[in-house]
Amino acid sequence: MDIEQLADACGGLAWISERLFEVEGRLATGSSEGELLDARTRVLLARSSRRHGQHAQWWRAALPDSPALAGADRVRPPTDAWARLLGHMEDAAPVGAVAALCEVALPQLTLVIEHFGQELSPVSDGAVIRTARMVAADLAEERYDLKEVWNSPDVPSDGALEELAERFADNYRKKRWPPLVTH
Template sequence: MDIEPLADACGGLAWISGELFEVEGRLAAGSSDGELLDARLRALLARSSRRHGQHAQWWRAALPDSPALAGFDRVRPPTDAWVRLLDHIVESAPAGAVAALFEVALPQLIFVLEHLSYELSPVSDGNAIRIVAMVTTDLTEEESEAKQVWPMPKIPSSADLEALLIAFSDDYREKRWPPLLPHPRRTG
């Protein structure tokens, strides 16, 4: 992958991870509106929040340090779909926020990382490959644990979540974010 699209990918992933760190941390700490989440779910959110904080640091460290590439200026929302999703999570009651996290954010982030991994070259992108592998392992574990503590529907649990998923589909179809470039499927 060329350095500028890779920098945009790292910046976007740093932004997403930082936002997830904050919202999951708030949800784990409890709610001021009276709705309290299950203790097992709060423990999962606390652990996931810490991991997202670490991921954000890894992605920021992977940004180019050349002034010409303005690496830290690339830490920004990668698409409007991610902004809408994080806004929805922040504005929702705790149960709705958790549904959006587990039904939309987590699967979409895993999808982006899988897609990004196809674009990375072992010759020039070794650091990014390691970060993708570590983050994917953490997210896959989170997804598995989430299924144990949160009832995961096979379809979105609300029309709002379905609309958010459709926004991501539009992003992928129009290839709005550098990791979403078309790629040949690996075999073997």
């Protein structure tokens, strides 16, 4: 993975982390319209929101500081699938947003981090490898804790989440992001 591909990957991961920080924070505070989530779910979302905020800072810190590479400009939606998923989560009622988080966002982000880590070189990418490992550990804990409080259906009844998940499968077949990652 060259420096530009690494910058694109870190920028995309920063964007995802920032959006999850915002969405989970909104869900945790109950400041959205619609049904309220139970207290335990909101506490877990608040903790996860803070962690995603920290992850965003780590990914931004991994961006190159060279003006020629324009690291800050690389913080953007990495794919259309991620943009649509986070848009769906921002617009959905709390229960729908948590379903999207549990059924699509966290599994997909875990998969991206796992495959991204395999593309990194311990010689030149040590700091990014460490960041990826810490983020992966936090994601594993988040997924485990949310499974205990969230009983989501295997197949969403409205089909919206299924369609969003299919977009990720298409991205993987075309190897769009992170760069050069084979899924």
